[in-house]
Every structure is written in structure tokens, then in C-alpha cells.
Amino acid sequence: MAKPTASAGPSARAVAPVRRPELALPELRPHDADALRPDGDHDGASFTDLDLDGADGxxxxxxxxxxxxxSLNGTRLTRARLLDSELTGVRGVGTELAGAEVRDVELTDARLGGTQLHGARLTRVVVRGGKIDFLNLRQSTLTDVAFEGCVLVEPDLAGARLERVSFTDCALRGVDLSGATLRDVDLRGVAELDIAAGFDRLAGAVVSTVQLMDLAPAFAAQLGVRVED
Known part of the structure; x- marks a missing residue:
């Protein structure tokens, strides 16, 4: 007789798949200014190997x-709108994207630290490869977001709303889910799963049997259950 999985049962259902961006960039023209400016309007532009440290966009x-x-060290992109675009090999510390709208975007091989995305809206986004330390996504909304082969160190998702979010071959270290709301969040592909806070917010997520066993002590502690041999 086949052994039932942790998700088996009359209420079990398939995880809704992530809807991915379909990018088809036109022929791009080089960005013709030395730096960004507030409330700028950029359409079909290529920003290549530019030093945008401290710029205000x-x-x-x-x-x-x-x-x-x-290079995006301290670059200010508060309330910016990134639409149907790609970011490849960007790097920087303290990039400010609070309240931004990020839709139909691919972020590939980024090296970022302390990126501020609190209160942002991410829709149909793929984050592929790279490493992002101390990512602030507090009170943000993530819908149809796929993380693939990346390392996320201490991402802060407190109070965030996640719907149709998946992780594949990722390291998720020290994630804070306090007050977060999850729906169709697929954690089964996480290679390294370390939840620092918010175990009680995992309703709406799917984990593998092995992950469930690894998380069992934390779940027991959350419920006040003492486990002794």
C-alpha cells in the first residue's frame, strides 16, 4: 500500500502555478543621460555598465x-515603476525601492544588500540566480513571483502578502514571516530552508515531507509541545 504524503487528504489540491512574465524587449537605445532624475520617463532604454550610485530616480x-x-549603491527609486523590463548583473547596497511597482520583470544574477522594497508590489516577476542579503519586503505584495537558484539571506517578509510564489533550488536563510499571509506558496524546491520567525503564518504554503520533519521541532515549540525521548 502506498504511503500517504503530508498533503494527502480530502481537502488537498494542486498548488496554483506561478504566472511568469513573457518579455520581448524591442531594440533598445542607450540611456542618453549621465544619471537618473526624479519622475523620469524611460521607454525602450538600455542602461549598461553605468555607475548610478546615489542617483535619485x-x-x-x-x-x-x-x-x-x-552599480546601484544607495540609488533612490522610491515609488518607481519597472514594467516589462529586465535587470541583469546589477549590484549595490541600500538600493531604495520602497513603494515601487515591479511588473513583468526578470532579475538575473543580482548581487544586492539591504534592498528596500517595503510596501512594494511585485507581479509576474522572476528572480534568477545571484544573492540578495537583508531584503526588506515588509508589507509588500508578491503575486506570481518565482525565485530560482538564488540565495536570500534574512529576507524580511513581515506583514507581506504572497500569492502564487515559488522557490526552486534556492537557499532561504533566516526568513521572517511574522504577520505574513500566504496562498499557494510552494516551498518544496527550497534547497536550504531556515525560518527565523512566523512559523504560525505557514498556512497557505506547501512543504515537502522532509522539510516537514525538519520543521517539526519549531512547530512543536510554537504549539507549546514538549518533546522528550
């Missing part, structure tokens, strides 16, 4: 753009 719109190999 708050409130700007990037439509069908590509940022490749750019």
Missing part, C-alpha cells in the same frame, strides 16, 4: 528597459 517609470551590469 524616485517616481520614475521604466517601460521595456534593460539595466545590465549597473
Amino acid at each position: 524616485g517616481g520614475s517609470t521604466f517601460l521595456e528597459c534593460a539595466l545590465r551590469g549597473c
Whole structure:
């Protein structure tokens, strides 16, 4: 007789798949300014190997753009709109994207630290490869977001809403889920899963049997259950 899985039961259902972006960038023209400016309007522009450290592009719109190999230390993109765009090999510490709208975007091989995305909206986004330390996604909304082959160190998802979010071959270290709301969040592909806070918010997530066993002591502690041999 086959052994039932942890998700088996009359109420079990398939995890809703992530709807992914379908990018088809037009022929891009090089960005023709030395730096960003607040409330800028960028359409079909290529930002390649630019030093944008400390630049202020708050409130700007990037439509069908590509940022490749750019330095974003302290770059201010508060309330910016990144639409139908790709970011490849960007790097920086303290990039400010609070309240931003990120839709139909691919982020590949990023090296970022302390990125501020609190209160942002991410829709149909793929984060592929790279490493992001101390990512602040507090009170953000993630819908149809796929993390693939990346390392996330101490991401803060407190109070965030996640729907149709998946993790494949990722390391998820020290994640804070306090007050978060999850629906169709697939954690089964996480290679390294370390939850620092918010075990009680895992309703709406799917984990593997092995992950469930690893998380059992934390679940027991959450319920006040003492386990002794």
C-alpha cells in the first residue's frame, strides 16, 4: 500500500502555478543621460555598465528597459515603476525601492544588500540566480513571483502578502514571516530552508515531507509541545 504524503487528504489540491512574465524587449537605445532624475520617463532604454550610485530616480517609470551590469549603491527609486523590463548583473547596497511597482520583470544574477522594497508590489516577476542579503519586503505584495537558484539571506517578509510564489533550488536563510499571509506558496524546491520567525503564518504554503520533519521541532515549540525521548 502506498504511503500517504503530508498533503494527502480530502481537502488537498494542486498548488496554483506561478504566472511568469513573457518579455520581448524591442531594440533598445542607450540611456542618453549621465544619471537618473526624479519622475523620469524611460521607454525602450538600455542602461549598461553605468555607475548610478546615489542617483535619485524616485517616481520614475521604466517601460521595456534593460539595466545590465549597473552599480546601484544607495540609488533612490522610491515609488518607481519597472514594467516589462529586465535587470541583469546589477549590484549595490541600500538600493531604495520602497513603494515601487515591479511588473513583468526578470532579475538575473543580482548581487544586492539591504534592498528596500517595503510596501512594494511585485507581479509576474522572476528572480534568477545571484544573492540578495537583508531584503526588506515588509508589507509588500508578491503575486506570481518565482525565485530560482538564488540565495536570500534574512529576507524580511513581515506583514507581506504572497500569492502564487515559488522557490526552486534556492537557499532561504533566516526568513521572517511574522504577520505574513500566504496562498499557494510552494516551498518544496527550497534547497536550504531556515525560518527565523512566523512559523504560525505557514498556512497557505506547501512543504515537502522532509522539510516537514525538519520543521517539526519549531512547530512543536510554537504549539507549546514538549518533546522528550
